[in-house]
Amino acid sequence: MTLFLTVLHTLRYFYTASSDVPNFPEFVVVGYVDDVQIIHYDNNSRTAVPKQDWMKNITDQQFWERQTRRAMDDQQMFMNNLETLKQSFNQTGGVHVYQRISGCQWDDETGDVDGYNQYGYDGEDFISLNLTSEKWITANQQAFITKLKWDSNKAMMSQLKHYHTQYCPEWLKKYVNAGRSSLMRTDLPSIQLLQRTPSSPVTCHATGFYPRDAVMFWRKDQEKVLEGVDHGEMLPNHDGSFQMSVDLNISLIRAEDWSRYDCVFQLKGVEEDLTVTLDKSVILSNWRKSDGGVVAGAVVGGLLLLLLLLGAVSGFFLWRKRSAGFKRANTSDTSSSSASEIELGPVRSREG
Missing domain, CATH: 3.30.500.10 (MHC class I-like antigen recognition-like)
Structure with missing residues (x-):
């Protein structure tokens, strides 16, 4: 490596x-x-x-x-x-x-x-x-x-x-x-497959990696899958590491073909890919129990809630680090469609 x-x-x-x-x-x-x-x-x-x-x-x-x-x-x-x-x-x-x-x-x-x-x-x-x-x-x-x-x-x-x-x-x-x-450190993530219901998309979730220069995607027979894939935003963890997820719509995938699909995580500077094969037995879900007899849905719900909470916090900082500028916020009030020109206060540089 x-x-x-x-x-x-x-x-x-x-x-x-x-x-x-x-x-x-x-x-x-x-x-x-x-x-x-x-x-x-x-x-x-x-x-x-x-x-x-x-x-x-x-x-x-x-x-x-x-x-x-x-x-x-x-x-x-x-x-x-x-x-x-x-x-x-x-x-x-x-x-x-x-x-x-x-x-x-x-x-x-x-x-x-x-x-x-x-x-x-x-x-x-x-x-x-x-x-x-x-x-x-x-x-x-x-x-x-x-x-x-x-x-x-x-x-x-x-x-x-x-x-x-x-x-x-x-x-x-x-x-x-x-x-x-x-x-300069490099931290590899833990990766899990999550699913809310039997018909829901399967979420491949990676957390705890650093730096943020990473990509994750679904692959079938060594070829990247584009259709039926939804990429989530990269989010920060409280410890300075990052998390990300990518969903796969399984509604059109035959059961016998599941083993042909892999979730692939790549971290910049690490030659080896981390992969998880699509397999019902490893999915944490809201509709089946883990081998230990504990309802895995509680775990899934907690993880997904954590994702939502982190998204709410990090999403409040509305600048996309990998794009040209800001992204629209959800605001709610009455505003005029024709605003006047605005004179803002001066700009200052800072120390450090």
Whole structure:
């Protein structure tokens, strides 16, 4: 088994301001290095805290006090901007989310660096920074006045470019060096087949793997199956690992052909595939008992509920890491179809 050491590293900060979300802070900042969370702040705790032991080793108390003060300032600006957006769209209630993703990436093989800074509202792209042209790109007409204001602020643009192409990569290199043993690890998943009822699709569920660069699919006679297959989203686990699932519609599969189907999991850097053959005897289900006589449905129900809960939490951060931007959120209130142009507060770079 040959392990692959990632050469493209990322440092990303996610800022989320929200309204009317039950049991969720109004403002949250989380930072990630290579998909490993390193920092957390929310308006309930009002304290920025490290999420990895190695972060404590390379920072001091003054660093975290500065992080907290900066996050509290960001909180006020983000909540003000959220209210501005709601008023502009004539929205009076319901769930609304205003987000920013900011950070950089560094290729430790070529030395190339790049940065990104983008904003979204209710799951839609709003405005993003183009570092090459040093211009802000609008995703809709409501952001045009904000674009004009930010484009004309040359001092802010210079500061942002310095942060994203120099300052941020310097911190990223520092973090990668400090957390190398954790960030470079490779963890294989446990894989199970799940089924709610005899006619339900069979879910192949993998959990506990790291890094997130993985694919999973169904295969028949060594050929990938496309028809009747539904891929779930990749979700984070509480311990920093990941989980994913893929469903297979078995309604058109003859019983004698089940053994021709395999669920295949591939993790970047690991040469050997992990496979599970479609077999009734290994499926955890809601309609049959395991060999131990315990109703497996309770286990299946718990696993599926866990998936839903994790999906609700991770799905709240509405940016797809593998796509161009945000995805639409489910919101519920009365809003105008023709919003006015919006002038948002200024953009700030951050420490670390």
